[in-house]
Amino acid sequence: MPLKGKSTKQLLVEGKDDQHVVWALCEKFQIEEVFDVIDCEGIHNLLNQLPVRIKQSGIQAIGIVIDADADISTRWRTLSSLLSSLGYTVPIVIPDEGLIVSYNEIILGVWIMPNNSLNGMIENFMQFLVPDDDQLLDIANNSLNQIEGDGLNKYNIIHKSKALIHTWLAWQEDPGTPMGLSITKRYLTTDAEICNIFMEWIKAVFN
């Protein structure tokens, strides 16, 4: 297996979906991909890899995109103590526009999905990208509420946003389109303000 991440600029993400979403957004925003997007296969692995990746020869910038999950403040606490141990000075609260810090001339960026302030995950971020004139999201949401009310849901409530976006995606022109591709296929728009903020953060980390 070849080494993962040859570039001196690397964006670490939790999974394949995140990876494809970033690629699709970069294409939409015509951002030159001067960085590798690396699927670290889970938050645990990502946090384990961070200190080792920062030690790579000639590394210039590392960005990480992780999910807030159930409690963003817990997530931020874990992360900020890791970053401090690596020498970075970090604020008490992560800025809304994402964190960008530098130490030993290595830039480090952090984005916590969905928007650096809410609990949740990348699927919540995707909900922001559903077009304004869409009518299916409400219906999908109601359906989920109903099966939850009847106790028929097999997913954990924590993953409701996942169930919601994938239900919504199942009702599009080509059912089963993954999240990244649904941006390319324009089921999802990239007009939302949060999308701009995210892309500005990416540009700032890797330029």
Next chain:
Amino acid sequence: MLPSLSIRKFRNLEDLKIASLGRINLITGKNNTGKSTLLEAVSLYASRCDLNWISQLLTERGEYSIAFENGLNSVEANIKVFSGLFSNRDINFHETGSISIGLIENELLKDSIWPLGFACIRFVKYVEEFVSADSTLKKKTLIREDDLDSVIDFRVGLELRGGTRSYILALDDVRNVQAAYKTISRPDNFQFIRVRNIDREINSKLWDTITLTEKEVHVIEALRIIEPAIERLAFVGDEGGERTAIIKLKGDNATSPIRSMGDGINRVLTIILALVNSDNGYLFIDEFENGLHYSVQEKLWEIIFKLSEDLNVQVFATTHSEDCIRGFESILNSNQNYGEGKLIRLDNFKGKIRQTEYTSGELRVAAENYIETR
């Protein structure tokens, strides 16, 4: 065993500090970042600034050939040769210009550790005085730091400090320097294997020192990594001439010279003979992977991890090879009771050499996730 390492003003290592060393230290990094220089620095420390060893290091780098061709007088030529040891070939008579190699300075422990903790080399100005009025015995007195720039009448020397020894070599006479080489015996607490040392002339002598000891078994076992059928090893040849290694295979009456068997087995022989002759000292291997298939490297690491602990040898090796690092990591994290291993990478960062240290845990993460460490 050195627990940490500080190198100042030695060649391109102007100020390098490695906070913690292991039993086995693998050094990686791009070309010209000072990997071999680091090995040489530690060997200098191990030799306690032995003049013969310094001379070998200078010869390796071709320093003698450049100095004597330009019609310089002997002091100038000697200074030029020895300046090759110093960062930027800087000739500085002040204390601050001194090469120093040893543990990371701990201000509190400094007095108790010095001089054992350091090897120092520097150019000095001195005067020679009779010890007393009626004596013929002379003593070299260093010119005080404050007077260095004002004194006119002085001689030039090279001060060598290492272990409990401190010695001033007069540089105003080539014969002086040559005589000094002969009076100091070659240190025997380390072995240094260079890139081109597929085999070494001294292999036969190293074999003699371990003949009929259990170390013989270690050597045969190491050779079996490459040729499992090897039963016995001997060195044969004319008296006085160079002796070569021959081996006998199981079920085979004939012997064959080991040189006929390719680079790999000869390199393994060289490394293992050096290792079993470095008890309570140091082993230096420049470009570990040289001549070795990747599957052999891991097995050789295993033997080195095991024996270096048993024989109390601290190992320093350099590599460019990912396979070498993988083999190293795999043995390091194999849950055996081996000594600690460290990977250290040197990088040239804006003209200064900087180090990055990896623990066994970090190396495991790097290996599992295919992250580059070189």
